[in-house]
Amino acid sequence: MASDAPDRLSRQARQNRIIDHLTREGSASAAELVELTGRSLMTIHRDIDELAAKGFIRKFHGGVSALPTSVFESSAEFRRTRNPAAKSALAKTASELIEPGMSVMVDDSTTCLALAPFLAEIGPLTVLTNFRQLGEELRLSESIHLIMIGGTYSRSHDSYIGPPDITGLGSYSVDIVFQSTSTMNASWTFHQEQDVVSMKRVMLSAGARRILMMDSSKVGKSSLHRYVEVSEFTDLVVTDDVEKGFIDDVDETVAVHLARV
Structure with a gap:
């Protein structure tokens, strides 16, 4: 030994x-x-x-x-290693909804982190995020005007999380918001942690167009806290290995875009 x-x-x-x-x-x-x-x-x-x-x-x-469990989220470091092909496919499809000159808000999900190379290519863009890693990926891109959203640093999420009076989120109005979350069914989205739910809700309210990016491993499940109803999003980008019955149900409330895995 x-x-x-x-x-x-x-x-x-x-x-x-x-x-x-x-x-x-x-x-x-x-x-x-x-x-x-x-x-x-x-x-x-x-x-x-x-x-x-x-x-x-x-x-x-x-x-x-x-x-992760229904109560605890796994760390950002661990989540970055999960389902990389699905995240890349989701990001490619989601990026087609972005046009140069837009203001884009991105949450601290590792799913949305996969948007980074597409954002740099599409620019010029104004990108707002609370995810430290996304900021690192974009900070040297000359086509990106980067705004980091403040708050208390969370080591497990590698992001900054806080209420509107600390983050300043209430003052923003952007063209498009990209989010992912822990789980969803045809009616509701869910997350394990209440402070993250509160942050995501304020971020979501800032967007004229609100995009949810989810791979099949997150579909048909629930977590401890209800986040928002699926109808609060304008668009759902989901991998094409999701069951057709789910797509048929959710298609009544949100525009669905299938990402080929």
Whole structure:
């Protein structure tokens, strides 16, 4: 078994291996992580506590997980690794709704993060977002006038979240808003966390056109908090592997655009 001598680089590599394993498998016991890394149970418990404190993983009785539940959202770092092909397809289809010169607001979902390369190509655009990573992707683009929306920084979401009087969201009116959320059915959208719900609602109200981007893994499910009715959106961009019955139901309240996966 490898030595447990403190070493920042080896600890980082070990924790990355743990996150990668949970990304693939969803969950694991501490004993499985000991076998995976070749380190002691005490070291693994320290790693688990540190990663949980950062919001990258979640502890439960008997193990750890990086998967979301109906109550807790998984971290942005984990969510970025999920369903990349579907996110790319959604972004390509959604980007066709944008025209140069528009003002565009984008939430802190990793689904909408996939819009970044398309936004840079379509410009000039004014882009408003609370997602730090999206700001990083666009900050050097000369065709983008970037406005970062403030608030309290959330490590697990890698974004800034706060009420309208702190964020200044109530003062904006934009051409188009892009959002995704945790789950939806044909009538309602849902999210696990109330503070995120409150932020998303204010962002949504700023848009003349309001676009919801969802892959099939989020459809036909619910989470702890109701967000808004599907009819609050003007458009739904959804992957084409969603059941036809759902499309028929939701098509009565919102314009549906199918993204080919």
